[in-house]
Amino acid sequence: MQKFIALWQHRYRKYTHLLKVYLHFLKVYCRILLLKIRFLGKRKIVGIILTQQFGDIVAGEPISRQIRNQHPDAYILWIVKPVFRELLENNLSLDGIVEEFCANQRRLLIHSGVFDILYNLQFRNNSYCPVCEVYVENPVADAKDITIHNYYFQGNLLTVQQKIAGLPTEDLAPNLFITDNHRARIDGLQLPDNYIVVHGQSVQNSRNWDSQKWEQLIQYLIDKTDLSIVEVGLSSDLTVKNKRYINLCGELNLLETAEVIRRAKLFIGIDSGPAHLANAVGTFGVIMIGKLNDFINHIPYSGKYKSGENALIVRNTQGPSSEIPIEEVITAIQQNHLIPFIHHLG
Template identity: 80%
Template sequence: MQKFIALWQHRYRKYTHLLKVYLHFLKVYFKIILLKIRFLGKRKVVAIVLTQQFGDIVAGEPISRQIRAQHPEDYILWIVKPIFKELLTNNPNLDGIIEEFCANQRRLLINSGIFDVLYNLQFRNNSYCSICDTYVENPVADAKNITIRNYYFQGNLLMVQQKIAGMPTDDLAPNLFVTEAHRTKVNSLQLPDKYLVVHCQSAQNSRNWDSTKWETLINYLLEKTDYHIVEIGLSSDLRISDKRYINLCGKLNLLETGEVIRRAKLFIGIDSGPAHLANAVGTYGVIMIGKLEDFVNHIPYSGKYKSGENALILRNTEGPSAEIPVDDVIKALHQHNLIPFSHQLS
């Protein structure tokens, strides 16, 4: 009986989900039909497909400028997961945003032919709905032999997107569209004038230092400088009781986090979404990057993080960034005079 109940619960969830997929698809489809009727053929409907990860979306912001330059009078939409919508809401190069319900809904939209021009920048590996058991292919990327296995051999994240879209591979720094509301929220936090931001955890464990390393580094910075340390991210497992340590994990949205980083003297973190925020807001970054699959000396960033003008990349070419020693970070901070210390290393 338990197996029978479990089977029908699974079927109920699946078929309810599928019904919602088609309802969401039809809602967007007919909305675009109405747009086309209103435009009377004078404007094309252009879609950009990049639904996740949020670092990829921040890195890819310049492509919206390039696509707008290619389609100055057309109606440009960006398909994105609802959780990342805020990154695009105030982008002046977009006319609208389509919130993705699931990858299968996106597949239906792409295959419907409703868009006059489509820039699909999403790889197959992060285009899967487990409930629908459906992948979304990207034949354009496949035809250009750009896959999840080789994309960093093609350049940074923006350059990969530009190549898939057929855009010029210009090295453009990303923008972040912070509003007065975001600045007001950060003002309400009453942060100190002098602080550093750290980001300690990503969704990929191989990139993460363990908490002991972060605690060692942060305690060293608290002891040897007069800066406050602000931790950002979704959650924290650090045990630091110093009054100059401020834990903002889970308390801010993405653009508020970007504004906190913008006001910081320095950003120290792993290669993850907040590092892209730091690049976009122009805060100097110390970024730890390790070997990733077959990628050894890859650089995810464009602009001044790519050139090294506004970032110091600490690499582990033999393994993951999780294995980078704390002493390497401390020595780099001293050697590059990134912040004033109360003493210098002997």
């Protein structure tokens, strides 16, 4: 009986989910169809598909400007997961945003032919719905032999997206669209005037730095400087107890996090989404990057983080970033004079 109940519970969840998939698809399809009727062929409907990994979306923001330049009169829509919608709101290169319910809904939109032009920037490997048990293929990327296994051999994230889209491979810095509401929210936190932002936890554990090293680094910075330390991210497992350590993990949305980073004297973090925010807002970054699968000397960023003008990459080419010694990070900060008011070092 328990197996019978579990089976029908599974079926109920799956079929309910599938019903929602088709309802969401029809809602978007009809929305775009009405636009086409309204435009009477005078404006093309262009879709950009980059739905997840918010660092990829931040890095790919220049794509929207390039596509707008190529299609100045088009109606441009970006398809994205609802949780990352805020990154695209107020982007003047876009006319609208389509929220993705699941990868299967996206597959239906791709094959519907409702878009006049479609830029699909999402790989198959991160285009899977476990409920529908459906992968979404990207034949354009496959034809160019750009996959999740080799993409960093093609360049940084923006360059890879440009190549898939068939756009010029220009080194363009990303923009963010921080509003007065975001700034007012951070004003209300009454953060110290001088602080360093740290970010230490990614959803991909291989990118992380050990918690013990973070605690040692934070304590070192507190002992040797007059700065406060602000931690950002979804969550933290640090146990720092000091009035100059402020834990904002889980308290901010993405653009509020970006505004906190923008006001910081320095950003220290791992290769994850907030590092892309730091690049976009122009805060100097110390970024720890380890070997990632077969990628050894990859650089995810465009603009001044790519050139090194506004970032210092601390690498481990032999293994994960967790193995980067704390001494190496401290030495990099000291030797590059990244915090001019460090005092009494020793």
